[in-house]
Amino acid sequence: MDAIKRSIHKFGGSSLADATCYRRVLTIISQHTKARDLIVVSAAGKTTNQLLELLQLAEDGDQAASERLIATCEYQTKLIAELLEGALCTQLTSALQDDIHTIGHLLETTLDVYAKNQILAHGEVWSARLLAALLSQSELPANDLDSRLFLTTELAAQPVVDEMVSRQKLDSCLATLTNRVVVTGFIAADTQQRTVTLGRNGSDYSATLLAALVDADQTTIWSDVAGVFSADPRRVKDAELQTKLSLDEAAELARLGSPVLHARTLQPVVESKQHVQLRCSYTPDEGSTQIHRRLPKGKGAKIVTSIDDLHLVDVEFNHDTDYQQQYNQLIALLAQQQLSPICIKRRPTDYKVRFGYTAEIVEFALTALAIYKQQQSNVTAIEHVSGFCMVALVGSGVTDNALQSHQFYQLISEHNLTFVQTGENHLSICAVLQKVVLEPLLKELHTALFKQPRRIGVVLFGKGNIGAGWLSLFAEQMHKVPEQQNVELCLCGVYGSQGGVLDFNGLDAATVLDDFQPESFVWEQLLSNLALHPFDELVIIDITPSEAISYYYPEFAQHGFHLISANKFAGAASSEFYNRVKQSFSDNESHWLYNATVGAGLPIQSSMDMLQHSGDQVTAVSGIFSGTLSWLFQQYDGKIAFSELVEQAWHQGLTEPDPREDLSGKDVQRKLLILSREAGYEMELGDIKLESLVSEDLMSFKVDEFLEHCEALDDKILHMFNKAKKQGLVLRYVASFSSKEGAQVGLEFLEPTHPFANLLPCDNIFSINSHWYRHNPLVIQGPGAGRDVTAGAIQSDLFQLCKLLAR
Numbered sequence: 001m002d003a004i005k006r007s008i009h010k011f012g013g014s015s016l017a018d019a020t021c022y023r024r025v026l027t028i029i030s031q032h033t034k035a036r037d038l039i040v041v042s043a044a045g046k047t048t049n050q051l052l053e054l055l056q057l058a059e060d061g062d063q064a065a066s067e068r069l070i071a072t073c074e075y076q077t078k079l080i081a082e083l084l085e086g087a088l089c090t091q092l093t094s095a096l097q098d099d100i101h102t103i104g105h106l107l108e109t110t111l112d113v114y115a116k117n118q119i120l121a122h123g124e125v126w127s128a129r130l131l132a133a134l135l136s137q138s139e140l141p142a143n144d145l146d147s148r149l150f151l152t153t154e155l156a157a158q159p160v161v162d163e164m165v166s167r168q169k170l171d172s173c174l175a176t177l178t179n180r181v182v183v184t185g186f187i188a189a190d191t192q193q194r195t196v197t198l199g200r201n202g203s204d205y206s207a208t209l210l211a212a213l214v215d216a217d218q219t220t221i222w223s224d225v226a227g228v229f230s231a232d233p234r235r236v237k238d239a240e241l242q243t244k245l246s247l248d249e250a251a252e253l254a255r256l257g258s259p260v261l262h263a264r265t266l267q268p269v270v271e272s273k274q275h276v277q278l279r280c281s282y283t284p285d286e287g288s289t290q291i292h293r294r295l296p297k298g299k300g301a302k303i304v305t306s307i308d309d310l311h312l313v314d315v316e317f318n319h320d321t322d323y324q325q326q327y328n329q330l331i332a333l334l335a336q337q338q339l340s341p342i343c344i345k346r347r348p349t350d351y352k353v354r355f356g357y358t359a360e361i362v363e364f365a366l367t368a369l370a371i372y373k374q375q376q377s378n379v380t381a382i383e384h385v386s387g388f389c390m391v392a393l394v395g396s397g398v399t400d401n402a403l404q405s406h407q408f409y410q411l412i413s414e415h416n417l418t419f420v421q422t423g424e425n426h427l428s429i430c431a432v433l434q435k436v437v438l439e440p441l442l443k444e445l446h447t448a449l450f451k452q453p454r455r456i457g458v459v460l461f462g463k464g465n466i467g468a469g470w471l472s473l474f475a476e477q478m479h480k481v482p483e484q485q486n487v488e489l490c491l492c493g494v495y496g497s498q499g500g501v502l503d504f505n506g507l508d509a510a511t512v513l514d515d516f517q518p519e520s521f522v523w524e525q526l527l528s529n530l531a532l533h534p535f536d537e538l539v540i541i542d543i544t545p546s547e548a549i550s551y552y553y554p555e556f557a558q559h560g561f562h563l564i565s566a567n568k569f570a571g572a573a574s575s576e577f578y579n580r581v582k583q584s585f586s587d588n589e590s591h592w593l594y595n596a597t598v599g600a601g602l603p604i605q606s607s608m609d610m611l612q613h614s615g616d617q618v619t620a621v622s623g624i625f626s627g628t629l630s631w632l633f634q635q636y637d638g639k640i641a642f643s644e645l646v647e648q649a650w651h652q653g654l655t656e657p658d659p660r661e662d663l664s665g666k667d668v669q670r671k672l673l674i675l676s677r678e679a680g681y682e683m684e685l686g687d688i689k690l691e692s693l694v695s696e697d698l699m700s701f702k703v704d705e706f707l708e709h710c711e712a713l714d715d716k717i718l719h720m721f722n723k724a725k726k727q728g729l730v731l732r733y734v735a736s737f738s739s740k741e742g743a744q745v746g747l748e749f750l751e752p753t754h755p756f757a758n759l760l761p762c763d764n765i766f767s768i769n770s771h772w773y774r775h776n777p778l779v780i781q782g783p784g785a786g787r788d789v790t791a792g793a794i795q796s797d798l799f800q801l802c803k804l805l806a807r
Contacts, residue, residue: 010040010207014224015281017045019082043123117195124184141179151188157364158338204265212272227278227289246296252427298396311362316381392430457535459493462543469791475509557584566596572670596793618679620769622736627784628662629733691746
């Protein structure tokens with residue numbers, strides 16, 4: 001078994017159509033591959049079509065066959081001359097001439113299927129040879145490899161490769177090769193070394209099969225499109241790229257005859273560990289479709305797909321035998337020969353079944369069925385009918401989306417409908433129509449299904465001071481989001497410490513504020529209820545200080561919910577849990593926004609994110625991260641007891657519900673950990689030195705008891721204040737992280753002119769150093785605590801999430 005980690009890159013004929021295309025592919029290979037990666041190629045441009053035309057002309061005895069062969073030779077010679085120099089150019093031109101003579105000699109003989117395949121194979125051989133030479137000439141050493149040396153199969157309508165034998169042969173072929181290897185797609189050989197072609201989309205199939213044979217993690221298929229769109233972009237101009245599809249969704253799309261994906265291409269993917277990426281070689285940096293190995297999750301269709309020329313094949317069974325048994329036997333036969341139909345209309349009472357096939361496959365299917373009829377007495381008639389087309393919706397949850405189903409049936413019912421079929425895996429709805437011009441219908445469907453506002457449900461956890469502030473703000477601002485985004489927001493759940501209410505028909509935020517009648521709940525039951533939501537997306541907003549709620553974050557992600565949090569516990573949890581939460585949201589294509597966890601409404605995390613993604617590297621972060629402690633030390637002058645200021649701040653809602661979260665420095669410590677992680681550093685809470693203002697004795701009290709005893713803070717603070725004053729300094733509670741010096745949180749003496757020393761009450765200040773901001777740090781200052789600014793930060797995250805979710 002090949003133990004070297006390799007990636008597979010496949011380039012289609014349109015990606016190699018001319019010298020400019022080859023040079024573009026050269027750049028892609030230099031930027032996206034490494035030594036020993038495998039590169040699969042199709043025949044350049046229309047070479048395969050030219051060779052098929054050549055075979056037809058020769059078979060017809062047409063003298064134009066020689067002209068077709070000369071034109072093909074001239075096309076290949078021109079490619080070589082434009083791309084290669086010196087000895088390489090001479091060498092490949094000579095090899096091409098030898099091949100042309102071989103083809104000419106074969107054309108003079110009686111051509112059997114193997115001879116025809118041998119001629120067709122030259123297209124891929126020429127592409128592999130030329131690209132390998134071009135890479136070597138460009139100081140990217142490469143070898144070309146003829147896949148007939150290892151891919152072993154037997155001639156059939158849809159050949160099935162012997163993977164065990166092919167893997168052993170491939171290992172031998174690669175054992176001595178240390179460079180990139182350019183492999184021919186589309187072709188294989190039988191046990192007698194006769195050429196066998198792998199059929200339609202054979203090169204894509206070759207690529208994913210090759211990945212399975214070498215245990216590759218990634219296959220990238222480069223073509224003239226960026227991936228899978230919500231509709232054919234050539235027909236529906238506002239079709240949008242689908243950046244992610246589950247493997248099951250991709251397989252269903254391929255089963256329905258998608259021109260971008262073929263069912264055979266995905267067969268090796270299912271049985272291996274590889275991921276597949278679809279990218280455009282013409283615009284390699286303008287998006288792609290990732291096909292992920294995960295369960296499909298969604299609330300409706302993502303894609304409208306179609307077939308212009310659908311053929312129906314009616315099969316009638318013997319009425320004297322068991323219909324179900326006959327049907328199962330025939331389906332198994334077709335699957336074995338890789339001729340499974342796109343759609344099926346069963347008529348058990350008439351002992352009939354109707355199969356739908358594309359024009360490319362129908363003749364193979366008819367041949368297989370005719371042979372079966374001759375061999376079996378249970379098939380009494382086969383009828384082939386043309387003149388149909390097909391339109392289908394694909395996406396997880398499509399069959400359960402009543403609105404989309406109704407819109408689909410309403411639009412297709414205006415045409416001559418033959419039958420409708422729901423996919424067995426509930427990932428598609430397929431309609432067969434008598435043949436029509438599909439563009440108008442596709443545009444109507446795309447607009448009706450995908451251009452309608454996305455319905456987004458919102459559930460709030462935390463109806464305290466800040467939660468109430470957000471509800472007020474939501475009531476005022478919710479109408480502005482639909483004006484700017486293609487979404488409809490619906491507040492459907494509100495939960496506080498005493499319980500909550502859930503109503504998918506919608507809750508009025510103002511009414512909830514004035515008349516909140518919570519009901520108790522059990523978390524497991526609530527999660528099950530939330531999973532049944534009727535919206536396109538569901539957003540959880542966590543404004544609680546609850547560590548227990550943060551433990552449910554991975555489950556939120558697994559249910560496909562999005563999350564906006566002001567709760568700091570997950571962001572400051574152990575690296576294991578923090579990374580698990582992040583990975584859960586990534587794996588399930590959900591979003592977790594938590595800008596309100598640090599600095600309330602200040603753009604701290606977004607600024608750091610911008611630096612990180614623009615090529616900079618944050619090296620240090622420091623400042624006053626607590627609006628509460630900022631207010632306390634700005635107000636404290638040694639004349640009023642520190643404990644009195646604490647009680648004032650608590651009553652004004654400037655502290656956490658338990659002020660010791662602020663006074664202990666734990667809240668600041670968590671914020672510093674969150675920012676350090678955002679800067680890309682692996683850290684734990686224990687890595688940050690912490691100076692608490694609260695003794696262990698005070699930590700043992702309940703909240704109301706603590707407020708009665710918090711005068712115990714006064715002596716320490718007064719002592720530190722006077723010590724600083726004697727030195728002409730001021731006392732501030734500072735957080736700092738440096739990639740070189742570590743992290744700490746605690747009291748510091750600062751010069752009165754220091755930027756951290758002169759803040760407005762409740763202000764936070766963040767000083768960010770990076771490679772770009774080495775000598776003059778990026779400073780962000782403003783209110784970092786309080787009901788209104790934190791509620792505003794939550795609302796801002798909700799607005800940003802709506803932008804991400806809007807189509």
